[in-house]
Each structure stands twice: as structure tokens, then as C-alpha cells.
Amino acid sequence: MKKLYLSALFTAAAFGSLLPAHADDHNVEYAMAIHGGAGTITRANLTAEQEQAYKDKLTEALEAGRKVLKEGGDSTTAVIAAIQVMEASPLFNSGKGAVYTWDEEHELDASLMEGLNGNAGAVAGVKTVKSPIELAREVMEESVHVMLSGEGAEQFSRQQGLEQVENSYFNTEHRYQQLQKAKETIKKSEQPEQQAWEYLDIDYKYGTVGAVAVDKDGLLSAGTSTGGMTAKRYGRIGDSPIIGAGTWADNDSCAVSATGHGEYFIRFHVAADICSRVKYKGLSVSDAGDEVIHGVLQDAGGTGGVIIIDAQGNIAMPFNTEGMYRGYFKGEDKAEVAIYNGDE
Numbered sequence: 001m002k003k004l005y006l007s008a009l010f011t012a013a014a015f016g017s018l019l020p021a022h023a024d025d026h027n028v029e030y031a032m033a034i035h036g037g038a039g040t041i042t043r044a045n046l047t048a049e050q051e052q053a054y055k056d057k058l059t060e061a062l063e064a065g066r067k068v069l070k071e072g073g074d075s076t077t078a079v080i081a082a083i084q085v086m087e088a089s090p091l092f093n094s095g096k097g098a099v100y101t102w103d104e105e106h107e108l109d110a111s112l113m114e115g116l117n118g119n120a121g122a123v124a125g126v127k128t129v130k131s132p133i134e135l136a137r138e139v140m141e142e143s144v145h146v147m148l149s150g151e152g153a154e155q156f157s158r159q160q161g162l163e164q165v166e167n168s169y170f171n172t173e174h175r176y177q178q179l180q181k182a183k184e185t186i187k188k189s190e191q192p193e194q195q196a197w198e199y200l201d202i203d204y205k206y207g208t209v210g211a212v213a214v215d216k217d218g219l220l221s222a223g224t225s226t227g228g229m230t231a232k233r234y235g236r237i238g239d240s241p242i243i244g245a246g247t248w249a250d251n252d253s254c255a256v257s258a259t260g261h262g263e264y265f266i267r268f269h270v271a272a273d274i275c276s277r278v279k280y281k282g283l284s285v286s287d288a289g290d291e292v293i294h295g296v297l298q299d300a301g302g303t304g305g306v307i308i309i310d311a312q313g314n315i316a317m318p319f320n321t322e323g324m325y326r327g328y329f330k331g332e333d334k335a336e337v338a339i340y341n342g343d344e
Contacts, residue, residue, distance in 0.1 A: 028313035037207035041323025061085040075221035093207025098227025109241040115220030115249035210257025222255035238262025244272035260304010
């Protein structure tokens with residue numbers, strides 16, 4: 001197993017969070033937060049049935065993670081368990097519900113990081129691996145590399161005995177219709193090949209799942225999995241598989257998973273920036289997340305959100321969009337889930 005000696009931190013603001021503004025005063029045995037994507041998510045866009053379906057699946061993901069943590073499992077295993085529930089659901093842009101590329105295929109990305117010693121693994125542009133987050137763990141634990149991509153990553157997954165599927169396994173009708181609408185919009189633009197992201201609504205850009213957790217030993221982990229951006233071309237890769245941009249974990253600070261407009265999260269190294277503010281400025285996870293999500297990122301024109309947890313079980317989930325599928329639990333307390341901005 002490789003050992004990468006990195007350090008980091010993750011933090012967030014109370015804006016749009018389920019948590020009260022001063023939530024940084026709790027010590028818990030174990031805890032977890034998850035997200036299922038951010039964007040133009042409003043009550044007008046979801047029926048009551050759709051809203052309940054999202055809440056039920058978020059709760060199921062949280063309970064899968066809680067089961068691992070309650071039984072003494074490590075935070076990495078819990079993060080993977082929660083993410084795999086969402087990867088298997090067509091509701092989210094990850095795994096089964098992945099969006100389509102311009103060429104009407106699916107290219108999936110994922111990453112995983114442990115806070116104890118900076119171990120990390122990531123995959124990008126995989127097409128036949130049923131659970132990208134599981135492959136990210138194999139890269140972290142069984143290879144000498146941090147990130148594998150494309151056919152090489154798939155070859156490695158086969159060697160590791162991971163479940164393979166046809167790319168059509170990820171097909172869903174509603175994602176296909178999204179692609180057709182996106183193509184119509186892009187083709188009307190002045191530079192359809194170079195500036196696709198500028199002409200797409202937020203719904204086409206976002207949709208990533210992630211989880212962060214602290215276990216009974218105080219170990220932090222973070223993971224992120226995505227299908228990327230609708231109508232993406234040329235092997236485009238966003239922030240989700242990039243350590244420091246979409247995923248980061250450090251036991252001395254916190255763990256983070258991001259969702260949003262990946263190009264901005266990459267350019268501003270959002271996950272690591274938040275963590276650095278916690279580590280070197282001594283900020284709470286709430287304040288650090290607020291500075292980056294509602295300051296640095298928003299000032300640059302970037303939109304999205306993050307989930308953050310520290311070793312004491314403090315959680316923040318800031319986002320600067322109209323909604324973010326999200327939830328958390330602390331110890332044996334009831335799992336809380338929310339969708340819209342302002343939900344408590």
C-alpha cells in the first residue's frame with residue numbers, strides 16, 4: 001500500500017445548511033455527511049413524489065454508512081457504503097444515473113482520500129466499472145499510483161476482480177432527454193465545441209455524489225463519485241477525481257467532498273483551500289467553508305457546494321446554488337436530510 005504524506009482540511013458555512021450557525025461545539029463517537037449534487041433545485045422543479053424519493057435514497061445512503069460506523073468499521077468503508085447506495089440509484093449523476101457525453105456514452109470519475117496519512121486513489125473516464133468509488137479504493141490500496149484513467153483504469157479493475165458492466169447499464173431515459181436538450185442549446189451557440197459549459201443550465205453541469213465521515217478512532221475520510229457534465233467532449237474531466245479540488249481529507253483538520261462547476265473547483269483548488277484555512281488560520285469548518293464557497297468561488301463566478309466534517313464530528317454543508325441534496329447524522333441521532341436552500 002502506498003503512503004502519500006499529504007495534509008488538508010475541509011470546511012463550510014451555515015448558509016443553506018441543515019445545521020445551526022454555531023454547530024462547531026459537539027464531540028461525537030462517529031458521524032457522517034453526504035451530498036447528492038447541487039444546482040437549480042427548487043420546489044417548483046420537483047413533485048412531492050420526486051422529493052420524497054430523493055429524501056428516502058439520501059436516508060438509505062446515510063444508514064448504510066451508519067451501519068459500518070456503528071459496528072466499528074472505518075470511515076473509508078463507511079464513505080464507500082454510502083456512495084455505493086447513490087451510485088446504484090438513477091436519481092443521481094453517478095453510477096446508474098450518470099449523464100451522457102456528447103457521443104452518447106457514459107464516462108465516470110471518482111476519488112477517495114484518507115486523513116490519517118494522505119492515502120488517496122482516483123479514477124477518471126471509466127466506462128465499464130459498476131462502482132467507480134470501489135475502484136478508487138483499489139487504486140489507493142493496491143497500486144503505486146494515485147489516479148488511473150480510461151482503458152488502463154478498466155484493465156486494472158478487471159485484474160482486481162471488480163464487477164464489470166456494459167456501458168448501457170448506465171442508460172436512463174431522463175438523462176438521454178437531458179442530452180438532447182443540451183445539444184440543441186449548444187448547437188445554437190457561437191462556439192459550440194469550445195464553450196459548451198457557458199450555454200448550459202446548471203442542471204446540466206452539476207450532479208455529483210459524495211460522503212465524508214469520522215469513525216470511532218477519530219479517522220477522517222472523504223469520497224466523491226460522478227458522471228460528469230452532460231454533453232461533455234474530448235474526455236473532459238471535472239474536479240471530482242482530482243485530489244485537492246473535489247476531495248480532500250486530513251485528520252489534523254477535516255474531510256471534504258465537493259459538487260458543482262468542476263472547472264472552477266479545479267482552478268481554485270477548492271477542497272484543499274478550505275482545509276488550509278482550517279489548518280493554518282484556525283477557522284472552524286463553518287467559517288472556512290463560508291470564506292471559500294461564498295467568497296472565493298462565488299466571486300470568481302463558480303457555483304456549487306461542499307460537505308465538511310472534522311475529527312470532533314462538526315459538520316458544515318455550504319452551497320451557493322438554489323439547492324443541494326444533502327444529509328448527515330451524528331452518532332445514534334436521527335439522520336437529517338434536506339434539498340432546498342433554507343431547509344433546517
